Each structure stands twice: as structure tokens, then as C-alpha cells.
Amino acid sequence: MVEDEAELKRLMVQGLGGDAHAWRTLLTAVRRPLEDYFRRRMAGHADIEDLVQETLLAIHAKRATFDPRQPFGPWCYAVARYKMIDHLRREGRRPTAPLEDAGDVAGPSTTEDGVMRRDLRRLLARLPLRQRQLIEDTRLAGYSMAEAAERRGVTEGAAKVSVHRGLKVVSEEVQRDAD
Known part of the structure; x- marks a missing residue:
């Protein structure tokens, strides 16, 4: 399991450069942290796997918006957060700001x-x-x-x-x- 911010960023940059293996490794590495992220924020919610899949697809679709000069974790979680907000809006719920910013892919980066x-x-x-x-x-x-x-x-x-x-x-x- 890749948990290092620098390694995730390296995989992202290589994936952007066309390295299919790096791209698959990156998407596999962020799957579990994304599951944990959604599970913490939506405990007991049945759509966690759907949210993970939607987020992985969005990461793939929006990969060109990633700035290689910036850390990968915050960008990844911003995509996940927007997917969660979209999901809650479709359900008619309004999300609240979480107390914590837990769930960094690679732990504290700053x-x-x-x-x-x-x-x-x-x-x-x-x-x-x-x-x-x-x-x-x-x-x-x-x-x-x-x-x-x-x-x-x-x-x-x-x-x-x-x-x-x-x-x-x-x-x-x-x-x-x-x-």
C-alpha cells in the first residue's frame, strides 16, 4: 500500500505522462483511504462504494487539472469532497463542515x-x-x-x-x- 504523499504525487505525475502502470497503482492506492474518508463522514450510509467509484472516475476525468507543483492528497480529497456534496444534494441533504480534516492520503503533509x-x-x-x-x-x-x-x-x-x-x-x- 502506497501511503507516502511524495510517492502518490510521483505516481500521479507519471500517470499524467502516460505511464499506465503508475496510474493503476495510484488508483489502487487511493481506493482504501477514500473508503475510510467516506465511511467516517457517512457512517452507516449504503452508497460508500458508489462514492468511491465516482471519485476514482472523477480523478481520472479531472486528472488534467492536477498541478504537479502542489501536493496530491489535498487535490484528491477535494475531488472526493465534491463528489460527496453532489451525492448529498441529490438526496436532498445539506452537508455540514466536518470537525476534522482527517483522511489525508499520506497523513499530515503540512x-x-x-x-x-x-x-x-x-x-x-x-x-x-x-x-x-x-x-x-x-x-x-x-x-x-x-x-x-x-x-x-x-x-x-x-x-x-x-x-x-x-x-x-x-x-x-x-x-x-x-x-
């Missing part, structure tokens, strides 16, 4: 990514332990609400309420810090 993760940990640390664990399970680790509830020994309804209230507190903290 200092800014590390700072964001640190800030997220600090925000979540303000919450009671169970609430924090349920948010981490459902929003960061990709567990469904039912799975997270079972892991933490609470009912699914209690887990939903706890996650909702915790995210509300975090949202208010972010808003307060922004003001």
Missing part, C-alpha cells in the same frame, strides 16, 4: 495539518470522557452510531444524543474562539 489535529484534540478534551469517545468513534474512527454505542456500553439513542450535544458544545467553542 504544519497546518498538525496544528489542526492539535486544536481538535484540545477541543475534544473539554468534553466529558464518554462524549469525547463517542465523537471520536463516530466522527474520526468511522464507526457507525450503533457500533460506537456498543463499544461504549450505551444505547444507540443515548449515543446519538451524546454525540449531538458534544458537537454542539464544540461548535459553540469554535464560534466563541472565532469571535
Whole structure:
């Protein structure tokens, strides 16, 4: 499995240059991270595989828009994000901004990514332990609400309420810090 940003970028550039093997390797390498990305954001949603396929097709179709001077991961996830938004709009749902920017193909590629993760940990640390664990399970680790509830020994309804209230507190903290 290719997980290094530099390697993914190299494969992308080689694929753009006509190297079919590099292109297949790249698309294979990003499949699993894309599945994880969608699973974290759309836990319990049945269309995750469809979203992965749509994203892979879009990466292929939009490959000419990739700037080789830029990192591959953010470009890849921008394509995935737009595919997810399109999907949610077709369903009549409005996406919300996630708390985390988790899911970089190659992990943190900038200092800014590390700072964001640190800030997220600090925000979540303000919450009671169970609430924090349920948010981490459902929003960061990709567990469904039912799975997270079972892991933490609470009912699914209690887990939903706890996650909702915790995210509300975090949202208010972010808003307060922004003001």
C-alpha cells in the first residue's frame, strides 16, 4: 500500500505522462483511504462504494487539472469532497463542515495539518470522557452510531444524543474562539 504523499504525487505525475502502470497503482492506492474518508463522514450510509467509484472516475476525468507543483492528497480529497456534496444534494441533504480534516492520503503533509489535529484534540478534551469517545468513534474512527454505542456500553439513542450535544458544545467553542 502506497501511503507516502511524495510517492502518490510521483505516481500521479507519471500517470499524467502516460505511464499506465503508475496510474493503476495510484488508483489502487487511493481506493482504501477514500473508503475510510467516506465511511467516517457517512457512517452507516449504503452508497460508500458508489462514492468511491465516482471519485476514482472523477480523478481520472479531472486528472488534467492536477498541478504537479502542489501536493496530491489535498487535490484528491477535494475531488472526493465534491463528489460527496453532489451525492448529498441529490438526496436532498445539506452537508455540514466536518470537525476534522482527517483522511489525508499520506497523513499530515503540512504544519497546518498538525496544528489542526492539535486544536481538535484540545477541543475534544473539554468534553466529558464518554462524549469525547463517542465523537471520536463516530466522527474520526468511522464507526457507525450503533457500533460506537456498543463499544461504549450505551444505547444507540443515548449515543446519538451524546454525540449531538458534544458537537454542539464544540461548535459553540469554535464560534466563541472565532469571535
